[in-house]
Amino acid sequence: MELAGEEHEQGGGRASGYPPGERHDRGGVHVLRAPPTPRSTPHAQPDNPSTPMTPAPQPDTAALTDAAAPQEELNPFVIAQEQFNTAVQYLPDLETGLIEFLIRPERIITVEFPIKMSDGTYQNFVGHRVLHNRVRGPGKGGIRYHPDVSADEVRALSAWMTWKCAVVDVPFGGAKGGVECDPSKLTEDDLRRITRRFIAQLGDNIGPYVDIPAPDVNTNARTMAWIYDTYDMMHPGRNNLPVVTGKPLDMGGSLGRPEATGRGCLFACQQALRRGLVEGLDSVAGARVVVQGFGNVGANAARLFEEAGATVIALSDISGGVYNPDGVDVQAALALRDATGFIEGLAGTEPISNEDLLALECDILVPAALENQIRADNAERVRARFIVEGANGPTTPAADRILFGRGIPVLPDILANAGGVTVSYFEWVQNNENEQWEEEVVNAKLLRKMNRATDAVIDTQHRINGDLERIQQLRSERGLNGRELPPVDLRTAAYVLAIRRVADVALQRGIWP
Numbered sequence: 001m002e003l004a005g006e007e008h009e010q011g012g013g014r015a016s017g018y019p020p021g022e023r024h025d026r027g028g029v030h031v032l033r034a035p036p037t038p039r040s041t042p043h044a045q046p047d048n049p050s051t052p053m054t055p056a057p058q059p060d061t062a063a064l065t066d067a068a069a070p071q072e073e074l075n076p077f078v079i080a081q082e083q084f085n086t087a088v089q090y091l092p093d094l095e096t097g098l099i100e101f102l103i104r105p106e107r108i109i110t111v112e113f114p115i116k117m118s119d120g121t122y123q124n125f126v127g128h129r130v131l132h133n134r135v136r137g138p139g140k141g142g143i144r145y146h147p148d149v150s151a152d153e154v155r156a157l158s159a160w161m162t163w164k165c166a167v168v169d170v171p172f173g174g175a176k177g178g179v180e181c182d183p184s185k186l187t188e189d190d191l192r193r194i195t196r197r198f199i200a201q202l203g204d205n206i207g208p209y210v211d212i213p214a215p216d217v218n219t220n221a222r223t224m225a226w227i228y229d230t231y232d233m234m235h236p237g238r239n240n241l242p243v244v245t246g247k248p249l250d251m252g253g254s255l256g257r258p259e260a261t262g263r264g265c266l267f268a269c270q271q272a273l274r275r276g277l278v279e280g281l282d283s284v285a286g287a288r289v290v291v292q293g294f295g296n297v298g299a300n301a302a303r304l305f306e307e308a309g310a311t312v313i314a315l316s317d318i319s320g321g322v323y324n325p326d327g328v329d330v331q332a333a334l335a336l337r338d339a340t341g342f343i344e345g346l347a348g349t350e351p352i353s354n355e356d357l358l359a360l361e362c363d364i365l366v367p368a369a370l371e372n373q374i375r376a377d378n379a380e381r382v383r384a385r386f387i388v389e390g391a392n393g394p395t396t397p398a399a400d401r402i403l404f405g406r407g408i409p410v411l412p413d414i415l416a417n418a419g420g421v422t423v424s425y426f427e428w429v430q431n432n433e434n435e436q437w438e439e440e441v442v443n444a445k446l447l448r449k450m451n452r453a454t455d456a457v458i459d460t461q462h463r464i465n466g467d468l469e470r471i472q473q474l475r476s477e478r479g480l481n482g483r484e485l486p487p488v489d490l491r492t493a494a495y496v497l498a499i500r501r502v503a504d505v506a507l508q509r510g511i512w513p
């Protein structure tokens with residue numbers, strides 16, 4: 001495992017020790033190890049429709065070509081499992097029990113708490129924190145505030161973090177958290193109280209060597225400062241800075257962290273183009289780029305792609321999209337967003353709907369908003385030559401199949417947006433060492449990580465697709481279904497790489513006891 005900065009080893013923890021299926025209440029904290037069964041649809045777990053939590057160890061490959069089903073599953077947790085189950089078909093040597101361990105989250109915590117609001121009323125909020133896997137190191141993952149947050153969404157996002165950390169080779173496991181709330185209707189005081197109470201209720205289920213939060217949708221450096229302060233109040237007298245990353249610069253944040261996810265998207269995209277992933281497009285310079293979402297990831301990606309010589313022709317945020325075929329002024333969009341909160345009405349642009357934006361003819365499309373944006377019902381309309389996933393889960397499995405069939409490569413989230421967790425890891429290392437690295441050092445280390453990870457994913461895809469017959473034969477020898485395995489896309493290749501890395505460490509460590 002490659003470590004940044006000075007080479008120092010740090011171990012992950014053991015499993016929580018709770019027997020499967022048991023529920024433990026600790027003063028308002030509910031710890032659940034066997035989560036409820038998510039809703040199942042014709043798309044979900046075709047070999048195993050009744051118990052989607054149990055992995056279909058080697059599912060029917062017919063599912064891979066079934067893109068025309070009328071109803072598409074949009075539950076991110078079911079989607080994450082489908083992606084996993086597709087990938088494990090290409091790892092026929094993995095034991096079923098190990099597969100089951102890798103797909104299941106280690107710990108799910110749901111807390112409910114009251115807040116006295118700024119207007120004097122009392123409201124109850126629900127928050128979740130899921131630790132998916134910590135074989136390769138402590139849990140790592142953002143906390144989001146959004147009305148659509150649910151246990152299933154957080155479970156999916158935590159699994160994606162496990163695979164992302166493995167793809168980019170940082171010594172963390174996967175975790176994620178969220179509070180069901182609408183920040184647009186909350187004051188800063190409300191948000192601070194929600195954050196403090198949520199973190200207080202999580203107690204020692206987060207910690208610098210246990211599970212380390214970071215920013216995500218609708219949370220930022222200010223939120224991370226509150227998280228740090230709350231945790232520090234509860235654990236005085238020691239260096240608590242590494243408990244959370246994405247902090248403000250003058251309290252242990254890393255230079256380069258705010259831009260890291262967008263910068264990582266650019267680095268991965270550049271390396272993939274250098275590797276010839278898109279015929280006739282070998283550089284970002286001169287490319288026409290569309291970015292959906294103008295928050296931390298989208299705005300930084302747009303700015304950095306523009307700085308790298310691309311022409312950004314469309315942008316969007318929750319207020320809608322703005323389009324100019326000759327190029328949108330990204331700096332002006334940033335200024336407008338900073339002044340008004342939104343990019344609606346940006347001078348020199350025409351409005352464009354979200355659906356039309358995704359269907360614009362362009363070289364590179366960067367979905368950087370939320371999940372399930374490119375689906376079975378609109379993937380045929382996509383006219384981008386290359387998709388770079390800034391957001392988590394923007395493309396559904398059915399859309400993946402359509403895009404793969406159409407020859408449009410998708411640089412998957414667990415690679416393309418891994419720059420954020422990579423620099424979070426750098427921040428954590430700096431906090432442990434009481435150091436602050438120069439921004440150039442951070443960016444140079446990020447570049448190396450992103451290039452290596454991109455190469456590893458592309459190489460894995462080539463290796464699998466050049467070796468399908470042998471994999472098929474191994475499957476037959478192990479008595480697994482003998483139907484023809486289709487070639488893999490980049491997402492499945494990234495999963496195979498990540499699952500292999502996590503499984504190898506699990507086996508090296510040995511299952512305790």
Ligand code: NAD
Pocket residue numbers: 215216217218219261292293294295296297298316317318319354368369370371390391392393417418420421
């Ligand atoms: P953010 O809250 O900073 O920004 C989200 C943006 O999306 C906002 O501009 C919002 O207006 C826009 N948006 C919301 N709904 C939209 C819609 N329907 N159409 C168009 N735009 C819409 O969040 P973020 O941190 O930029 O995260 C965005 C995505 O990137 C999420 O999927 C997140 O999980 C993922 N991600 C974030 C990071 C990080 O470091 N922040 C790292 C990896 C992945």
